[in-house]
Amino acid sequence: DTEVTQTPKHLVMGMTNKKSLKCEQHMGHRAMYWYKQKAKKPPELMFVYSYEKLSINESVPSRFSPECPNSSLLNLHLHALQPEDSALYLCASSQRDYNEQFFGPGTRLTVL
Amino acid sequence: AQKVTQAQTEISVVEKEDVTLDCVYETRDTTYYLFWYKQPPSGELVFLIRRNSFDEQNEISGRYSWNFQKSTSSFNFTITASQVVDSAVYFCALSEARGGKLIFGQGTELSVKP
Numbered sequence: 001d002t003e004v005t006q007t008p009k010h011l012v013m014g015m016t017n018k019k020s021l022k023c024e025q026h027m028g029h030r031a032m033y034w035y036k037q038k039a040k041k042p043p044e045l046m047f048v049y050s051y052e053k054l055s056i057n058e059s060v061p062s063r064f065s066p067e068c069p070n071s072s073l074l075n076l077h078l079h080a081l082q083p084e085d086s087a088l089y090l091c092a093s094s095q096r097d098y099n100e101q102f103f104g105p106g107t108r109l110t111v112l
Numbered sequence: 113a114q115k116v117t118q119a120q121t122e123i124s125v126v127e128k129e130d131v132t133l134d135c136v137y138e139t140r141d142t143t144y145y146l147f148w149y150k151q152p153p154s155g156e157l158v159f160l161i162r163r164n165s166f167d168e169q170n171e172i173s174g175r176y177s178w179n180f181q182k183s184t185s186s187f188n189f190t191i192t193a194s195q196v197v198d199s200a201v202y203f204c205a206l207s208e209a210r211g212g213k214l215i216f217g218q219g220t221e222l223s224v225k226p
Contacts, residue, residue: 031212042217043203056212092157097211098207098208098210098211100162102159103156103157103158105155105156108155
């Protein structure tokens with residue numbers, strides 16, 4: 001299995017909702033990442049997990065809460081989001097934190 | 113501070129033309145990694161190549177080739193005999209030796225017309 005999967009593909013939520021994004025890989029990679037991408041812009045790093053420990057938090061607002069239950073799974077919990085948080089959320093994984101990253105197809109999030 | 117510059121915002125070519133996408137980077141690290149990614153309209157970022165700072169060998173993979181020159185801090189990407197399926201946004205990226213943080217350029221949107 002050489003891919004990163006993400007669910008759901010699309011998500012529409014209100015500002016008071018709580019939702020979660022899920023990412024999974026079965027390549028034995030020990031680093032996993034969350035990125036946010038706005039239209040016509042490059043991806044922006046949000047979080048890095050290395051060996052299931054949070055190693056980088058790019059000053060992301062607390063309404064985004066990452067979780068790494070095991071080496072194959074990465075979640076992003078969303079709560080009280082703002083309309084400006086609407087974006088494509090990309091998950092990636094790599095063998096170690098200095099190797100090439102492989103990306104999932106993304107979750108397109110719309111906050112109403 | 114690390115920075116990646118892709119000066120070409122949009123390029124439009126006709127099928128079978130060769131096209132070069134430019135990438136210039138800045139870093140104070142002596143060990144670093146350079147990457148190219150392709151993002152087609154579907155949205156998924158596709159890994160194309162990784163280059164280590166200590167390996168200046170150019171690389172060819174089918175119609176794709178990469179020219180890494182430390183003297184000019186450039187890592188350019190050439191597509192030979194372009195095809196419509198090459199239409200996408202291409203990102204050049206830089207990372208430090210450890211940590212996993214990718215610094216992306218702004219991307220070049222390539223449009224290949226039949």
